[in-house]
């Protein structure tokens with residue numbers, strides 16, 4: 001009886017592996033990745049996490065296309081990606097800059113710190129997502145906050161003159177991408193020190209708001225299996241680093 005249960009479990013696991021689903025690493029593997037963080041809080045935790053996640057590979061902006069085709073693959077259709085704001089499933093090969101295409105959205109808007117698309121923050125898959133070309137242009141480089149009127153072509157998303165509110169299903173994802181960027185980029189690698197603050201209208205300053213709202217979104221939309229899987233695909237196949245706030249949501253409150 002026991003043998004049969006073990007075999008069934010093993011079969012299930014190998015089936016999952018075959019179907020292309022990447023399982024989140026075991027607790028032990030993650031403990032290992034974050035070794036040295038035990039007992040740390042506040043700035044000491046942020047510093048240690050910065051050191052850990054800075055061990056990474058940088059992609060070129062062109063390689064980001066292939067990266068997103070893997071990280072954001074539609075779990076129900078391997079030919080498609082899921083678009084961040086609209087939630088639509090669209091053909092992987094409809095990537096580009098024309099109406100009807102999807103493109104590479106910088107969730108930490110690249111003008112906030114002016115990092116462009118050279119290898120670095122501008123090519124970091126942890127905050128890059130496929131979005132509809134027109135919806136991306138509506139988000140523009142606005143800070144994140146609640147409110148506004150509903151975005152054309154992206155139901156459940158709202159915007160006004162100075163801010164953008166993503167749909168409920170990805171609010172936490174957006175927050176965790178911003179928190180990752182703040183820890184990953186500390187001004188030590190030729191790029192600006194990216195930090196969240198509590199305002200909108202940050203323009204080209206290396207800040208992104210609003211942190212109080214992002215922390216609410218982080219709590220209301222905790223990491224799910226799809227987001228955890230995305231983190232692992234980036235870790236195993238592309239950059240070899242992880243977003244700590246997906247693995248340890250409690251760390252957001254210990255730093256901010």
Ligand SMILES: [Ca+2]
Nearest residue numbers: 145160162163
């Ligand atoms: Ca606003």
Ligand SMILES: [Ca+2]
Nearest residue numbers: 169170173221
């Ligand atoms: Ca989510």
Ligand SMILES: [Ca+2]
Nearest residue numbers: 182185186194
């Ligand atoms: Ca920073």
